[in-house]
Amino acid sequence: MPKPTKGARMGGSAAHEKLLLANLAKSLFEHGKITTTEAKARRLRPYAERLVTKAKKGDLHNRRQVLSVITDKSIVHTLFTEIGPRYENRPGGYTRITKIGNRRGDNAPMAVIELVEALTVAQQATGEAEAATKRSAKDAEAKNQAEETQAEDAKVDVAKGDEAKGDEAAEESKDA
Template identity: 60%
Template sequence: MPKPTKGPRLGGGPAHERLLLANLAAALFTHERIQTTETKAKRLRPIAERLITFAKRGDLHARRRVLGTIGDKGVVHKLFTEIAPQVADREGGYTRIIKTGFRKGDNAPMAVIELVLEPVSKKPASSKKSAARAETKVAPVEETQAEETTEVEETEVVEDADAAQADAEVAEVEAVEAEEAAEAPAEDDKK
């Protein structure tokens, strides 16, 4: 069940409010940006976003549902053919409300409501997740028997590995070398 709105209706009666919001929605889809009072803009937002969601579906039933709210076939055609493809990748938030100050005559708070038609930019993967993936992909270093020579074996550094993976490999090699160095005097004592 829809949550009832607080305060008096916009226009007097419920039918007048429905018509007022339908006309505001038609003007928004025609001009893509309208200036109205802040209260009307806030009440218009859910209606406009629901109509855009219907337009994104694009089937005949959705077109008839939108025509039930907006009677102008030209506006509905523009909504389905021009606006819906522009917001196809967007998962919501099709409108933006910007407060513009107060009206000169009656000091009513004014706002601009506009369609958000910019393409959606995907967020890059966070560095913490990519570092965690790199740590899981590090191959374990094979342990070799320590020889009596004091030469240090150098490991090949893979050029493709990113910095985090290379640092992890260097740390593992140093740990292996430290273990070998600790084992070497113990073996000398046994002889």
């Protein structure tokens, strides 16, 4: 017996909603993030997260189930080889919805739904390298600043020494 789906109906028939969600999920997995209305984003979130959970399992049965929803084999391949393993240790919450204001034409509330990025080993190494570069730049800047203050202090000392010599010379000429 067919059961009603959870959540609000997106308008149109059940077949139209099914295709709409499949196309939104396909775009999400292809691009990593998409901009859509808040209602569509809220409706897409559990749908896409179920597909990612099937991709995490990675067996043939789950691959065929995902292929019955997303008919593009290259996106399913990406989902099973890159996206699923990325969230292997994460127990859920693979997507994030961020509200971005209203659409200009019809004032519809818009949102960005994106895959939450779990840091890969390469991304962590890149982040550590960038942090090390920033630290070395700060150290170099502090060193240059210290050298500049020492040079300024030396100039002030030389100037004071010249004034003192000038004062001594003036006193000697008065005595003579």
